[in-house]
Amino acid sequence: MSLSARLTAATAGAVLLAAMPASAQTTISAYVNQYYAPETNPELSAVTEELVVEYEAEHPDVDIQLIAHIADVNAYQAWLTTRFTAGDEPDIAWQQFYQRNSERGDNWLALNDYLEAPNPYAVAGEPGSERWIDSFFENVLAQIRAGDGSWYQVNTNWVETGFYVNEDMLSANGVDISSWQDWGDMIDTCRQLREQGIQPIGVFMTPEWSTYQWLDDIIVTGAFADVMQSWYLEKYDNEFLPWRQLNPEEFAKAVKEGKFSVEDPRFDTYLQLTKDMADNCLVEGFAGIPEYDTLFNMFYNQQVAMVWLGSWSAPSLEDVPFSVGSGYMPPFSKQDSPYAIHDTSYRVGGPSSSGQFGLTARTAERGTAEIAIDFLRFFTAPQNYARVAAADSGYIPVIEGVEPPAVATAFQEIAQLPERGLTDPIGRLNQQFGTEHNRLMQSFMLGEIDAAQLKNQYQRALDRAVEDMCFENEAEWTWCAE
Secondary structure, eight states: OOHHHHHHHHHHHHHHHHHSOSSOOEEEEEOOGGGSBTTTBHHHHHHHHHHHHHHHHHOTTEEEEEOOOOSSHHHHHHHHHHHHHHTOOOSEEEOOHHHHHHHGGGTBOOOHHHHHSOOTTSOTTSTTSSOGGGGBOHHHHHHHOOTTSOOOOEEOEEBOEEEEEEHHHHHHTTOOGGGOOSHHHHHHHHHHHHHTTOOOEEOOOOSSOOTHHHHHHHHHHHHHHHHHGGGOOGGGOOTTOSSOOOOHHHHHHHHHTTSSOTTSHHHHHHHHHHHHHHHHTBOTTGGGOOOHHHHHHHHHTTSSSEEEEEGGGGGGGTTOSSOEEEEOOOOOOTTTOTTOOOSSOOBOOBSOSSOEEEEBTHHHHHTOHHHHHHHHHHHHSHHHHHHHHHTOTTSEEOBTTOOOOGGGHHHHHHTTSOBOSSOOHHHHSOHHHHHHHHHHHHHHHTTSSOHHHHHHHHHHHHHHHHHHHHHHTTTTOGGGGO
């Protein structure tokens, strides 16, 4: 080789070496769901990008590659399945907790050991600084824990429902809902407001889904709470959730065996609590309100003193021309329901939110698990996640030290209540039962039929639904033939 050729080669080599980082970079791919949606949510995405830049500045050998949000959840699930099949799934990914727990170690990495270690980004002496797991609400951890005892994700936020209240209206009429001790106190307040010409609580009811469904969930739980745990089927047991929501099979079996029946005195309590609420608390015309947005507008226009809405409505209530607070229905006393077993009410919301993050199992093979966990710790450190939560006020943060939106302060407390014992009527058995339930309960709540008439038709609807479901699930539901 000539001298000039050797010099050219040496120069090229020097340039190449100068262009290379001091150490090879590790790339972490992260699908953080709605937290990175530049086109549809640029403000929230900008906060996430800022945190990535700050993390990379502290760790110049790490490159965090954010994957843009896929709005259609079905399209996302198809995309993720394809990525798993191809072996190029993200290091960090969003997934519903129940789906992740069903897949477990096949697709996801157990986080237990990581959660027991300190979060180096947490402020010394604050939750998480000694054990990362201490950063997260205990009830959330219990809810998302898999049956094998492992955690395959962490939750940063939560979807919840509760009361938004017009504090100016309530204060002017001498009402302070924080003084409620039990269900009876709430009913008394409703009567007081009605006497002053004020519509107490906004709830709407339709033949399909409506916010009435949430109300029914709470009331039926309060009326049957003392026996619900005896309806659990062993195959669905989770030792980490001693109290949980019944699924359709468990409820169907309880109906077939006569454990949930209109002849049970608990059913009478259920009906009485429902009628008291309809007669005293629900906005007049609740059965004629067509949709959620109409209900929201009624509160916005000060036509009701309180309204039962979701946490996702909080951003739209931050600039209303009156003071907005939040609260929730109180527990059932033994006088309200002799079958009550909890000294709190029940929540409707849960962890099926935008902030469910875990590591794919392949990170262990790639050698990226430690760095991916480190980034998640940085992201979930309260002082960092608080910035994200401030730009994502439609969800309730469930990280210690991170405050919810001012108009939804109580929602963080609601998120820590026991779970409702039954899901919405439209999902308890089959769709036909849900529609019939709504029709019968609406007629009863409006006074068009009495309790005896409802019970006669309601039991037939229950039995018919269970018969149909047993036929559809004959192979799996062996108890149907017993």
